[in-house]
Amino acid sequence: MIEYKHVALLGLGLISSSIAHALRRAGFDGKIVGTARSAATRQQAAALGFCTRIAETNREAVTGADxxxxxxxVGAMGGIAAEIAPALSPGATVTDVGSVKCRIIEAVSPHIPDGVDFIPGHPLAGTEHSGPASGFAELFDNRWCLLTPLEGTETAAIERLGTFWQALGSRVDTMDPSHHDLVLAVTSHVPHLIAYTMVGVADDLQRVTESEVVNYSAAGFRDFTRIAASDPTMWRDVFLNNKEATLEILGRFTEELFALQRAIRTGDGDHLHDYFTHTRAIRRGIIDAGQDTAAPDFGRFVAAKLPPKEPS
Amino acid sequence: MIEYKHVALLGLGLISSSIAHALRRAGFDGKIVGTARSAATRQQAAALGFCTRIAETNREAVTGADxxxxxxxVGAMGGIAAEIAPALSPGATVTDVGSVKCRIIEAVSPHIPDGVDFIPGHPLAGTEHSGPASGFAELFDNRWCLLTPLEGTETAAIERLGTFWQALGSRVDTMDPSHHDLVLAVTSHVPHLIAYTMVGVADDLQRVTESEVVNYSAAGFRDFTRIAASDPTMWRDVFLNNKEATLEILGRFTEELFALQRAIRTGDGDHLHDYFTHTRAIRRGIIDAGQDTAAPDFGRFVAAKLPPKEPS
Structure with a gap:
C-alpha cells in the first residue's frame, strides 16, 4: 500500500510521466504535483493530464509533499536540491531517479534539512523516447529499482519508498552507491557509449552512404541506433558524473576488443568461436530472469505488424 | 512469379527453413529438396516437414535442381561448391546467403561449370535463433536482399533470382562485392563484434556478479546480449572472411571511441552532447525507411505480454 499522500515530480519526462501513469494504475488517490523548467513542457504535461496539478516552480511543487x-x-539535481530545501516538509522523503548515485549524493545530500530523508534511487527502466508524452504505466513492470540509502536512514523510510516502487510494478533492491555506479557502467553506461560511437562512425563514413546504412541496418546495426537515440542531455550528464567507473569498464572493453581484433588479424578461428560460444549463455540467463523476451528479434514481428506482402 | 521448379537448400538452419516457409506462403508448387551435414539436423528438418524431401548428400540434393x-x-561454401559441381544441371543457378561476398566468390566460382550461373546473394535478415526449427515465413518481409553478380552473368538469370527473393517478401538490390563487404562491416560485422566483446567483458568482471549483470540488463546491456547470442560458427567465419573491411571499420570505431573517452576524462560536456544529438537522426531514418518499429524498446511490451502486477 502506498503510504504517501502527495507526490511531487520535479521534471516531466519519460520517467516521471510513467510514474504518474503507474500511480493511477495502482489506484493511488493522493495528489501528484509536477513541474518542469520549461513552460512548454509544463503546458504539454498539463494538457496530457497525468498530474493532479502542474506547479510553476520546484519550490511550489514540493510544498506539502511527503x-x-x-x-x-543528473547535472541539474544539486541546484534543485538547494532550491527546494527551504520548502521541504518535515518527515518528507526526497528521492531521485538518476542513473549514477555517488555524484548525486555528493550534490544533493548537503542541502537536505534535518528531519527529511534523502534516499537515492534508480529505476532501471526506460526507452529511447523522451518527454512527457512518452510515459506509460507499464514501464516499471518487472524491472528493478535500486535504492542506495545513506548510512543512518531509518529502515521504515526505506521500506516506505520500496513499497512505493513495488506498487508501480518494480522489484526493489538496495545497494552501495559506488557498487551501483560500477554495475551500471557495465549494464548501461558503456553499452550506451559504444552504441553512440558505432552510430557516429556509420554516419560519418564517406564511403558508405547514409541510405545504405539506413536500408541495410536490419543486419544488427539498428539495435545500436535505438540505444543511440536516447536523450543526449541525460547521457552527457551520466558520463560526466560516472567518469571513473565508465573509464574503468571502457578500459576493459578496449582490452578485450583488441584481443578479438588480433584474433581476426591472425586468423585465430578457435579463439573467436570460443568467445562467441561463451557469450550465448548470458542471454539465456536474462530471459530466464524475466528481463527480456525470448521472441526472436525482441518480437519486432509482433510489434511492427508488418502487412504481409503479396506474392509476385 | 517464381520461375524455378526445384530448389535445393544446402544447410538447414534459420535462413533455409525460412526460405522454405516463405516459398510455401508464396504458393510455390515445385520441389524443395534440403540437406544438412549432420544427420540429426536432417532428421529434425524431416520431422518439421518444410521440405518436399530431405537428401542425404549435397550432391543428391542438387541433382535436377534449377x-x-x-x-x-561461409567457411564451408568452397568445399560444397567442389562437391556439387559434377551434379549441377545445365542452366541451373547457384546462389548463397553468406554475409560476406568477395571471399565466397573466390572460393565458389572456380568450381562452377560452364552453363551454370553463380549469382552471390545476401538476404539481410536473421534473428539470434538458429537451427531448422527457428525459421518462419515472414523473416524476409520488407528486408533487403543484396545480389553481387559477377561480370558477364546474363541479366535474365539475375532477374529470375531477384524475382524469387521478391516473392519471399524481400526488396532486392545489386551491389559490387567489395562494396557489399564494406557496407556490411559497418551495418553488421563490427556491431556484432562489439556486442560480443561487451557481453564478454560483463561476464568476466570479478567485481560485478553474473546475477547483477542479468538482473540489471534492461538498462541497455540486454540489447547487446541478443546480438551476442547469434550463431558462433557463422560469426567466426564472417570475421575470418571479411578481415580487411572489419579491421578498417574497427579502426575507425576505436578512434572515435578514444575521442569520446577523452571528452569524458576532460569533462567536455559539449562534445558529448553534440555527438549524442547527431546520432539521434539516423534512428528516425531507419524507422522512416521501414527497417524498424517506432514502438518504444522495439515493442517488447507487446511481444512479452507481461502479466500486469497486482498493486501491493
Whole structure:
C-alpha cells in the first residue's frame, strides 16, 4: 500500500510521466504535483493530464509533499536540491531517479534539512523516447529499482519508498552507491557509449552512404541506433558524473576488443568461436530472469505488424 | 512469379527453413529438396516437414535442381561448391546467403561449370535463433536482399533470382562485392563484434556478479546480449572472411571511441552532447525507411505480454 499522500515530480519526462501513469494504475488517490523548467513542457504535461496539478516552480511543487522525486538530468539535481530545501516538509522523503548515485549524493545530500530523508534511487527502466508524452504505466513492470540509502536512514523510510516502487510494478533492491555506479557502467553506461560511437562512425563514413546504412541496418546495426537515440542531455550528464567507473569498464572493453581484433588479424578461428560460444549463455540467463523476451528479434514481428506482402 | 521448379537448400538452419516457409506462403508448387551435414539436423528438418524431401548428400540434393542455395556458414561454401559441381544441371543457378561476398566468390566460382550461373546473394535478415526449427515465413518481409553478380552473368538469370527473393517478401538490390563487404562491416560485422566483446567483458568482471549483470540488463546491456547470442560458427567465419573491411571499420570505431573517452576524462560536456544529438537522426531514418518499429524498446511490451502486477 502506498503510504504517501502527495507526490511531487520535479521534471516531466519519460520517467516521471510513467510514474504518474503507474500511480493511477495502482489506484493511488493522493495528489501528484509536477513541474518542469520549461513552460512548454509544463503546458504539454498539463494538457496530457497525468498530474493532479502542474506547479510553476520546484519550490511550489514540493510544498506539502511527503514524497519528492527528482526526475531531471543528473547535472541539474544539486541546484534543485538547494532550491527546494527551504520548502521541504518535515518527515518528507526526497528521492531521485538518476542513473549514477555517488555524484548525486555528493550534490544533493548537503542541502537536505534535518528531519527529511534523502534516499537515492534508480529505476532501471526506460526507452529511447523522451518527454512527457512518452510515459506509460507499464514501464516499471518487472524491472528493478535500486535504492542506495545513506548510512543512518531509518529502515521504515526505506521500506516506505520500496513499497512505493513495488506498487508501480518494480522489484526493489538496495545497494552501495559506488557498487551501483560500477554495475551500471557495465549494464548501461558503456553499452550506451559504444552504441553512440558505432552510430557516429556509420554516419560519418564517406564511403558508405547514409541510405545504405539506413536500408541495410536490419543486419544488427539498428539495435545500436535505438540505444543511440536516447536523450543526449541525460547521457552527457551520466558520463560526466560516472567518469571513473565508465573509464574503468571502457578500459576493459578496449582490452578485450583488441584481443578479438588480433584474433581476426591472425586468423585465430578457435579463439573467436570460443568467445562467441561463451557469450550465448548470458542471454539465456536474462530471459530466464524475466528481463527480456525470448521472441526472436525482441518480437519486432509482433510489434511492427508488418502487412504481409503479396506474392509476385 | 517464381520461375524455378526445384530448389535445393544446402544447410538447414534459420535462413533455409525460412526460405522454405516463405516459398510455401508464396504458393510455390515445385520441389524443395534440403540437406544438412549432420544427420540429426536432417532428421529434425524431416520431422518439421518444410521440405518436399530431405537428401542425404549435397550432391543428391542438387541433382535436377534449377536453383541451388548454399545456406551454410561461409567457411564451408568452397568445399560444397567442389562437391556439387559434377551434379549441377545445365542452366541451373547457384546462389548463397553468406554475409560476406568477395571471399565466397573466390572460393565458389572456380568450381562452377560452364552453363551454370553463380549469382552471390545476401538476404539481410536473421534473428539470434538458429537451427531448422527457428525459421518462419515472414523473416524476409520488407528486408533487403543484396545480389553481387559477377561480370558477364546474363541479366535474365539475375532477374529470375531477384524475382524469387521478391516473392519471399524481400526488396532486392545489386551491389559490387567489395562494396557489399564494406557496407556490411559497418551495418553488421563490427556491431556484432562489439556486442560480443561487451557481453564478454560483463561476464568476466570479478567485481560485478553474473546475477547483477542479468538482473540489471534492461538498462541497455540486454540489447547487446541478443546480438551476442547469434550463431558462433557463422560469426567466426564472417570475421575470418571479411578481415580487411572489419579491421578498417574497427579502426575507425576505436578512434572515435578514444575521442569520446577523452571528452569524458576532460569533462567536455559539449562534445558529448553534440555527438549524442547527431546520432539521434539516423534512428528516425531507419524507422522512416521501414527497417524498424517506432514502438518504444522495439515493442517488447507487446511481444512479452507481461502479466500486469497486482498493486501491493
Amino acid at each position: 514524497l519528492v522525486i527528482i526526475c531531471t538530468p | 536453383l541451388v542455395i548454399i545456406c551454410t556458414p
